[in-house]
Structures are given as C-alpha cells and as structure tokens.
Amino acid sequence: MRELTFTAAAHEGLAEEMASDPTIFVVGEGIGRRGGNFNTTTGLYDLYGPERLRDTPICERGFVGLCVGAAMTGTRPVVDFMFIDFILDAMGELINQAAKMQYMSSGRLKMPLVLRGCIGVGGASATHHSGSYASIFVHLPGFRVVIPTTPYDAKGLLKTSIRSDDPVLFLEHKSLLNTKGPVPEGEYTVPFGQASVCRQGTDVTVVAIALMVKKTLEVCEQLVQEGISVEVIDPRTVAPLDIDTIIESVHKTGRLLIVDETFAPCAIGAEVAAQVMDRAFDDLDAPVRRLNGVQTPVPYSAPLEAAVVPQPPAIAQAIRDVVAE
Amino acid sequence: MKSKATGQKSVAQATNTRLDRRTSLALYRQMLVIRRCEEQLARSYQAGFIPGACHTYIGQEAVATGVCAHLRPDDAVFSTHRGHGHALAKGVSVRRVIAELFGKATGCSAGRGGSMHLFAPEVGMMGTSGIVAPCILQATGAGYSFKLLKTDRVGVAFFGDGAVNNGAFHEGLNMAAVWELPTLFVCENNMYATEVPFASATRNQDVASRAAVYGLPGVAVDGNDVIAVYKAAGEAISRARAGGGPTLIECKTYRTRPHAEGMRDAGYRTVEEIEAWKARDPIPHFRAHVMATGMASEDECDQIDAEVKTLIEDGLQFAMDSPWPDPATALDHVYSTGK
Ligand SMILES: Cc1ncc(C[n+]2csc(CCOP(=O)(O)OP(=O)(O)O)c2C)c(N)n1
Ligand SMILES: [Mg+2]
Numbered sequence: 001m002r003e004l005t006f007t008a009a010a011h012e013g014l015a016e017e018m019a020s021d022p023t024i025f026v027v028g029e030g031i032g033r034r035g036g037n038f039n040t041t042t043g044l045y046d047l048y049g050p051e052r053l054r055d056t057p058i059c060e061r062g063f064v065g066l067c068v069g070a071a072m073t074g075t076r077p078v079v080d081f082m083f084i085d086f087i088l089d090a091m092g093e094l095i096n097q098a099a100k101m102q103y104m105s106s107g108r109l110k111m112p113l114v115l116r117g118c119i120g121v122g123g124a125s126a127t128h129h130s131g132s133y134a135s136i137f138v139h140l141p142g143f144r145v146v147i148p149t150t151p152y153d154a155k156g157l158l159k160t161s162i163r164s165d166d167p168v169l170f171l172e173h174k175s176l177l178n179t180k181g182p183v184p185e186g187e188y189t190v191p192f193g194q195a196s197v198c199r200q201g202t203d204v205t206v207v208a209i210a211l212m213v214k215k216t217l218e219v220c221e222q223l224v225q226e227g228i229s230v231e232v233i234d235p236r237t238v239a240p241l242d243i244d245t246i247i248e249s250v251h252k253t254g255r256l257l258i259v260d261e262t263f264a265p266c267a268i269g270a271e272v273a274a275q276v277m278d279r280a281f282d283d284l285d286a287p288v289r290r291l292n293g294v295q296t297p298v299p300y301s302a303p304l305e306a307a308v309v310p311q312p313p314a315i316a317q318a319i320r321d322v323v324a325e
Numbered sequence: 326m327k328s329k330a331t332g333q334k335s336v337a338q339a340t341n342t343r344l345d346r347r348t349s350l351a352l353y354r355q356m357l358v359i360r361r362c363e364e365q366l367a368r369s370y371q372a373g374f375i376p377g378a379c380h381t382y383i384g385q386e387a388v389a390t391g392v393c394a395h396l397r398p399d400d401a402v403f404s405t406h407r408g409h410g411h412a413l414a415k416g417v418s419v420r421r422v423i424a425e426l427f428g429k430a431t432g433c434s435a436g437r438g439g440s441m442h443l444f445a446p447e448v449g450m451m452g453t454s455g456i457v458a459p460c461i462l463q464a465t466g467a468g469y470s471f472k473l474l475k476t477d478r479v480g481v482a483f484f485g486d487g488a489v490n491n492g493a494f495h496e497g498l499n500m501a502a503v504w505e506l507p508t509l510f511v512c513e514n515n516m517y518a519t520e521v522p523f524a525s526a527t528r529n530q531d532v533a534s535r536a537a538v539y540g541l542p543g544v545a546v547d548g549n550d551v552i553a554v555y556k557a558a559g560e561a562i563s564r565a566r567a568g569g570g571p572t573l574i575e576c577k578t579y580r581t582r583p584h585a586e587g588m589r590d591a592g593y594r595t596v597e598e599i600e601a602w603k604a605r606d607p608i609p610h611f612r613a614h615v616m617a618t619g620m621a622s623e624d625e626c627d628q629i630d631a632e633v634k635t636l637i638e639d640g641l642q643f644a645m646d647s648p649w650p651d652p653a654t655a656l657d658h659v660y661s662t663g664k
Contacts, residue, residue: 066463108447
C-alpha cells in the first residue's frame with residue numbers, strides 16, 4: 001500500500017470532500033493562495049477560488065461567528081486555525097452558540113462546522129503555540145473531539161468530521177504531521193467513537209492520547225524484553241469516547257495507565273479512570289494511574305520543554321510501576 | 326459589483342412617501358400584533374405565568390415591522406434578548422411565542438428556550454439570544470452562505486446600541502463589507518443598554534457614521550416612523566439581493582417599559598423623557614397617518630384592532646391549554662445523531 005504523511009493524508013481527505021460537496025468552504029489565515037501554514041490547503045485555491053478558500057482578517061471570534069451563521073444556513077464551513085491556541089479568541093461563539101444551536105432549535109438547525117488546528121508541545125513553539133485544549137471541549141455537551149494519530153486516521157476521520165452535522169474539533173499534533181503511514185487509494189472513512197487497539201498485550205492497558213500513542217509504542221519492545229506485555233489503545237475520538245474497547249482491554253489485563261501530554265485535572269485521563277472504576281472495578285488488579293504533562297504554561301527552551309511532557313523513559317517507568325503494584 | 330456610497334448618512338424623510346393601502350394596513354396590523362402580544366406577556370409575567378426573563382419590545386415595533394415586511398421566509402433573521410417583535414414580524418405565530426414564554430411543549434422552541442431562545446428556522450427566525458452581539462456575526466455568516474449558494478437571500482441582524490461597542494460589531498461589519506455579503510445590520514438605538522446610557526458607553530454616538538469606517542453604507546432613520554424604516558430597509562435589502570453588499574441602518578427609538586419585566590424603571594432616566602417618547606408612539610402616529618391619507622377609515626382600523634385582540638386572546642388560551650414538555654425530551658438534540 002502507498003505511504004503518505006499525516007499532512008498529505010488529511011489534505012487528500014479535505015480535497016476529496018470539497019470536490020464532492022460544493023457547500024464546503026474553508027476559512028483561515030493564509031489558507032488561500034499560500035496553502036496553509038501547515039500545508040493543509042495546498043493547491044485547493046487554484047481549484048476553488050477565494051469564496052471556498054477564504055483568507056480572513058485576523059479576527060478569530062469574527063470568522064468563527066460567521067461560520068456558525070453559515071452552518072445554520074446551508075453551507076459546511078471548515079475553520080483552519082493553524083495553531084489551535086487561536087481558538088481561545090472564539091470561545092463564546094463556540095460554547096454558547098455552535099455547541100448549543102441544535103439544542104436551542106430543537107434539532108431544526110444543524111451545525112456542520114469543523115474546527116481544525118495543530119496542537120501539542122514541541123519544536124520550541126512556546127506557550128502561545130503549544131496548547132491542546134481537548135478536554136475543555138470534551139467537558140461540554142454538543143462537541144465532537146477528534147485526535148487522529150496516523151495518516152490513515154487523519155484522512156478517514158477528517159472526512160467523517162466534514163460530513164458530520166455536529167461541531168467537530170479536529171486536532172492535529174504538530175509532531176505527527178510528517179509521520180508516514182499506509183493510506184489506501186480508495187474511498188474510506190473512519191467512524192467516530194471507535195478506538196483503535198494499536199498493539200495487543202496482556203499485562204497492562206495503556207490509553208494514550210495524540211503524540212503519546214507514538215511515544216508509548218516506542219517503549220513497548222523494551223518492556224517485552226523485561227517481560228511486560230503492553231496493550232496500547234488510541235481512542236482516536238475522545239468525544240465520543242469508546243469506553244467499551246478500553247473496558248474490554250482492562251478486563252483482560254487488569255491494569256490501566258492513561259498517558260496524555262496535557263494537564264491532569266478534569267482531563268481525559270480522569271474521565272477514563274472514573275468510567276473504568278464505575279464499570280470495571282472488579283477487573284482491576286491495581287489502582288488506575290495517569291501520566292500527564294506538568295500543569296504549567298509551556299516553556300520555550302528545549303530542556304525546559306522536555307521537562308513538562310511525558311518522555312519515553314517516564315512512560316516506560318510508569319508502565320513498570322503499574323505492573324508492579 | 327462594488328458597494329457604493331460608503332458611510333453616506335441621511336435621515337430619511339420618508340413620511341411623505343406614499344405606501345399602498347395593502348402595505349400600510351399590513352404594517353399597522355403587524356405593529357399592533359407585537360404591541361398587544363407584548364402587553365399580554367407583561368400581564369402574564371405579573372400573573373406568574375412566565376417563569377423566566379421577559380424583555381418587551383414596546384415602543385420599538387416600527388423597526389421589526391418595517392424591516393421584516395421586505396423579507397421572505399427563506400431570509401434569515403438573527404435577533405437579541407429583546408426579540409419577541411422580530412419573531413412575530415418574521416412570521417412566528419402569537420400562539421407559539423406566548424406558549425414558548427410559558428414554557429409549554431407547543432412553544433416555538435418546544436419549551437427549551439423561553440424569551441431569549443425563540444427559534445423557528447422554518448420561517449427564517451434563526452433565534453433570539455441570551456448573549457449580546459453574536460447575531461451580528463451569524464447574520465454575516467448567513468450572508469456568506471447565501472452568496473456561496475448563489476441565491477438572492479439575505480441575512481439580517483437586529484441588535485441594540487449595547488452591541489455596537491462589542492468586538493462582534495467591528496469584526497462582522499468589516500467582513501461583510503470586504504466580502505460584499507448580502508447582510509443587513511439593523512441597530513435599534515434605544516439610548517440605553519440595561520440602565521447604561523449610550524452617551525456614557527461611547528464617545529461617537531452616531532452609530533450610522535461608523536459604517537464609513539468599514540466602507541459600507543450607513544443610514545440613520547427615525548425608528549418610531551414605520552415608513553422611514555420600511556423605506557430604508559427596502560433600499561438596503563434590494564441592494565443586498567442584487568449583489569450590492571451590506572448596509573447598516575441605525576433606527577433611533579426608545580423602549581417605554583423597563584429593561585425587563587419585574588425590573589425597576591427609575592434612577593437612570595426621567596419620567597419626562599419617557600413621556601416625551603410615549604408621545605411619539607409609532608402605532609397611533611401611523612394609525613393617524615393611514616386615516617389622514619385616506620387609506621383606511623377609522624372603522625377599518627377599529628376592525629383590525631378587534632381582530633388583533635382576538636388573535637392575542639386565542640394565543641393566550643392556546644398557551645394556557647398546551648401541555649408541558651415531556652421531561653424525557655430534555656436530552657434530545659444535543660447532537661445531530663442521538664448521542
Ligand atoms: C455578552 C453579554 N453581556 C451581558 C449581557 C447582559 N445584558 C443583557 S441585555 C443587556 C443590555 C443590552 O443593551 P442593548 O444592546 O442596547 O439592547 P436593549 O436592551 O436596549 O434592547 C445586557 C448588558 C448579555 N446578555 N450578554
Ligand atoms: Mg439599548
């Protein structure tokens with residue numbers, strides 16, 4: 001099978017959807033002729049012109065509010081934030097408007113709105129270009145939150161996101177954009193709410209989020225040599241969350257670690273832990289553990305940056321600790 | 326097409342404009358429906374039938390009436406916390422408005438909205454709102470859709486003077502102007518935001534003049550003169566439908582009841598000021614105009630008054646008789662597909 005980068009696969013998903021549905025348009029800064037800061041729209045401007053590849057003024061609240069109105073009136077906007085940190089300027093339009101519009105209108109209005117942007121710590125991006133914010137949206141009714149980690153999932157989930165009638169956060173980790181992976185030539189989509197078991201194992205379940213999937217997979221071979229068999233689950237979408245797949249795995253392994261580079265309080269790990277305790281307490285042979293990034297704004301310099309997110313040695317150690325309990 | 330007349334401000338001297346009889350009577354009737362419905366809602370509020378907020382539109386009826394008279398059901402209106410008048414003028418029935426404020430299942434939002442969340446997209450009523458100003462951006466977005474879809478539909482935002490100092494006003498008007506979107510921005514300047522005088526919220530109180538900053542036409546009209554509003558809105562909407570881009574219309578008007586039912590109405594404005602504006606009530610003025618120009622006799626006007634009275638009584642009875650929503654529906658429509 002051919003291999004594509006994460007970026008190329010997602011681009012192909014967007015291009016295919018735009019070709020088949022003329023009501024889709026993209027807004028963002030530099031997504032027109034420039035093709036996007038992260039090459040999200042390369043070449044599409046030449047095909048579809050400025051109305052469907054709309055370079056905006058730098059007014060995140062304004063163009064998100066505009067897209068909410070557009071989604072209510074028959075078109076399907078894709079907001080390309082470049083860095084997801086910029087979404088924070090538009091929170092009122094998202095939380096009070098986009099997420100509540102279907103409810104307020106008793107289902108008579110739909111909200112086909114995609115909100116995409118790069119997340120994650122890395123590359124000396126520093127504190128205004130390193131956020132993730134997924135758990136804020138997971139907390140709120142109305143949003144779908146998608147975090148693909150492979151090129152295959154990036155394409156399939158972006159297509160599902162664009163076809164969804166709900167507002168969807170589509171979060172792309174910067175450090176995954178150039179990773180390559182198999183992507184079939186033909187049409188496919190990946191559904192929301194289906195986790196992927198990336199590696200099968202018997203001793204411990206690790207639920208990893210975004211870049212942490214890759215980092216966890218990196219340490220698994222080493223752990224095999226130490227006699228620890230790790231099962232790695234990538235939820236792929238955290239709202240909806242496929243808790244059944246996680247519970248099935250915990251039923252087998254009896255142990256659970258959640259690895260997420262974002263902050264621990266009220267975040268995805270806390271939610272997974274609570275749901276597993278609710279539904280699979282008797283399966284657990286040890287307390288559920290979390291490994292998170294440090295709760296701090298993100299620093300710039302490489303040694304500081306590396307200190308605030310889980311690194312492979314820390315992940316390996318956390319897995320050993322859970323198994324030892 | 327290039328948008329023209331950037332920032333040209335003219336207080337339309339429209340009262341001389343002759344409307345035909347049918348339009349005149351429709352405008353009169355619509356204003357009266359809003360007035361009587363609001364009076365009923367105020368009474369119902371006092372009687373305890375409305376559990377939530379109720380911001381009446383009394384005094385401002387000419388604005389919604391004059392603008393919405395030009396709109397089709399497939400045009401989209403985005404409104405405010407003071408939006409009963411917009412909903413009624415856009416075609417939501419008195420029955421469904423009163424039932425919604427009562428919290429009944431038959432309300433236009435099935436009892437999940439109340440006064441500040443009146444939705445009826447089937448007639449282009451895209452919501453009143455509990456948040457000041459997003460309507461400006463959403464109407465801009467409707468304009469974006471309608472242009473992309475190559476239709477001649479328009480998006481309309483109604484908002485108060487309180488919204489024009491919010492960033493949404495700046496961002497929305499700027500985008501609508503630069504992309505020449507078919508959007509109408511209707512500012513109802515009633516001189517106060519809750520109890521804060523407009524004069525103490527901004528140095529430039531000439532809202533229409535702000536249009537020039539963004540490069541779109543801005544017009545100020547007497548918002549208590551339904552003919553002036555009708556004429557200005559008609560020009561702006563025709564221009565928008567023809568691809569000529571957005572317009573800002575500032576309607577200078579006044580609410581004669583407190584900000585919301587149950588609130589005091591003292592300490593921030595004088596009785597004299599209120600009385601002076603009551604003397605400029607848009608409805609008796611227009612009634613007198615209709616009769617003076619021979620478009621309708623007093624009997625015909627009385628006939629309309631009687632019909633409207635019956636309509637409101639029917640709406641009230643409907644709301645009273647309607648069932649409560651089923652608690653099992655509280656979780657419906659959070660997502661497009663069940664859960
Ligand atoms: C974003 C936001 N801030 C504050 C409020 C509270 N609030 C409700 S109405 C209002 C005043 C609005 O004044 P204006 O826009 O002039 O409309 P009017 O009430 O005069 O019709 C305020 C501050 C709100 N609803 N939304
Ligand atoms: Mg006001």
